[in-house]
Amino acid sequence: MSTSYEVIVLGSGPGGYVAAIRCAQLGLKTAIVERENLGGICLNWGCIPTKALLRSGEVLHYMQNAKDYGLKVAGEIEADLEAVVKRSRGIAKQLNQGVTHLMKKNKITVHMGEGTLTGPTSLTVKGEKGEEKLSAKHVIVATGARARDLPFAPADGERIWTYRKAMTPTEMPEKLLVIGSGAIGIEFASFYNDMGADVTVVEMLDRVVPVEDHEVSAFLEKSLTKQGMTIMTGAGVEDLKAARSGVKAKIKDKSGKVAEHDFTHAIVAIGIQPNTENIGLEKLADMDRGFIQIDPYGRTKSKGLWAIGDCTPGPWLAHKASHEGVTAAEAIAQELGNKDVHPHALDRNNIPGCTYCHPQVASVGMTEAAAKEAGYDLKVGNFPFIGNGKAIALGEAEGFIKTVFDAKTGELLGAHMVGAEVTELIQGYTVGKQLETTEAELMQTVFPHPTLSEMMHESVLGAYGQALHI
Template identity: 80%
Template sequence: MAETSYDVIVLGSGPGGYVAAIRCAQLGLKTAIVERELLGGICLNWGCIPTKALLRSAEVLLLARHAKDYGLTLAGEIEADLAAVVKRSRGVAKQLNQGVTHLMKKNKIAVHLGDGVLTSPTSLTVTGEKGAEKLSASHVIVATGARARDLPFAPADGKRIWTYRHAMTPSEMPGKLLVVGSGAIGIEFASFYNDLGAEVTVVEMLDRIVPAEDAEISAFLEKSLTKQGMTFRTSTGVEALVADDSGVTATIKGPDGKASEERFSHCIVAIGIVPNTEEIGIEKLVDLERGFIQIDSYGRTKSKGLWAIGDCTPGPWLAHKASHEGVTAAEAIAQELGTTEVQPHPLDRSAIPGCTYCHPQIASVGLTEAKAREAGREVRVGTFPFIGNGKAIALGEAEGFVKTVFDAGTGELLGAHMIGAEVTEMIQGFTIGKVLETTEAELMGTVFPHPTISESMHESVLAAYGRALHI
């Protein structure tokens, strides 16, 4: 079997893998990418993007149902056509998949479709429609991502027990839906199906929903979604899940230790991820912790020439983190291969924003107030409600607030936490501020445009120092 050689081979074409490949090609490296399914990986095809397409349909539905609040009259009752909503979402995913295919051609990146298995740190065999191919390179980047974690006693069947992937292409509309887990994925699908008319119950083992967020954000979100009709059970676990032709019977154990059986039409399991590091020949080449590949801040593993990025490495498990790691690894590889024009920077995990696209939206970056205090920081905290923001009121979206956390001594921006309309588009302002090592002085001195919801960001900073103008 003839062997094809490259400077860099990327195993996996998700938002980490394909971005790494493009950056390698931009730096003049002969690059190949190996993908077993669809270019773009989970994010473009089954994750971030098609999910947002679904949520956009739900958002438009909600706006239409509240047309009278905006002085508008609908000719008739508006209804959700689930099949059409899903079809639109799949069309968006297909368009982006084709876009990645174009980017591979544009950047002259060789694409090998099939299952890749490492035979050494810098070589692998790809088995696909063309049979078996041997590939080698000076460097290999593993970007194999992750998949949804099943409940050990009730694996997803795609009929009554779903993962996010099944929930994106449902064969029928759930009547009474159980969502296990209240992280970003669980809450987004809970919000989507609730908006479309399902009766939704969310079960969370910890004492509050979206537990990674600031406690005030969690409390506000639970109150808002409860008002929208959802039911939440925190400090609660699912002990058993039995599916049959007509639904699912769940044994749910509450905080009092008592268990009861309840009936649902469907269940979405959103309890985390499992890294795709099995059966790729990597076990003896890297250090693994719970299946995740251990790397340095540039993506290097313990084997020379072998790198890893994205969801198969330690978290946070976010597409934009994977893409950033891909660029960092590509530039570090180019530097090792003699390119002098690049100066790769290690990933700063404290400046990675997180976004959840329920209604209202959530966005955050940096430390929560509790984490800052646990770290021994004396803090100043500012909060500004959307009800004090003219643009939010004009949009009919006055529900929400912005919270900022500063070091009381230095003025360092430690964290920012937001809930409400369009906050996922605004969080980048605070993220840039953290990267630039901004203090409260620069943020106070910045002119924010009017009328925008982003003025709430400015006001929250002012509030931390007793200078808020509109509350």
């Protein structure tokens, strides 16, 4: 016997559970299928628990530098790794329970188990209730992704880690190798460096956080090096072998020289692999390197089958997945006859990216190089944290905010930041881009004083030669 719904969501990460909630809000009978934890990787093993770890590292950093704020700390300052991890896991558990509550509140049926598509709008679930057959008018695939292993050195959970083990260490790495300098790699490098590890970062491309503006990459590398990290760009790990006592890595540097290095642990952060194998997609969707190809609303080539989040083309970010979930839910409701919803296609140029290292990095839109390559004539503003009173008062005077405008129309093409709390500031520019603002509106906006956000105003003014405090 098959249980039927109007919408079934396969996967309960930040894309899946949000899609289910929006479907339920729109009056659709909705179910969600999850094989492990409600909330998915982001809530349980990604975005949230890593921020808890980073916060502990940040507090430790401030305690170690208390004298810079006119404060004295009595006694020895030390990190309790077990307690730090326990706090992080507690926060993840709290939020997992929150998603469970949201499912009940919105009357969404949860089927715990492994879901496999048997057609565009049907699937079987093998789990706590044995095998269940489910069908729906529409199915949304939101199965997410996992860390990619090095082909010659898969993670063993003991000496070679992916993000999951790096979040729950049983021992503190003394000498840590981080392979990859994207957001995940740099965040873990920053956390373990603050916690006292000797950290080396190896990046195959010519700069760290390579998707960011080149000036941000250069500033961040300089800052991380100043904090004590070893940064190797244009370099690659040729071989990685784990033993009981540690890890041996053969690293080719930018000059082509290969040398062997010893570490106690290694974190592999070289990208993701979509969770799209063995779930019945082979004939139902077009695939590219494992990622499900979709239209701007989440439709696949099969009628009634949709996909969102990290199992689809990037950027692979939780907030992008959530937004796609809402878009798909509203498009489904529209197809089912709801005339009051008006879904909008996702504009990937307006998706902000954030990296929660120390200093933080945030951006939205085009880098200066990308805008030049696209043929724009540019106006570029750059304002340093040292010119901002709030930043100086906070003891966080390192960083800058950069804005990139189309010189002909005044359109804000991109914004790029590095420094304290920029992951909160970036949303101001994201709203501006969504509203298609120009430099004129941003110049006429009154920013409160004293705040870090004043630097956003100054950067815009600077692009047009009107900056006031430099």
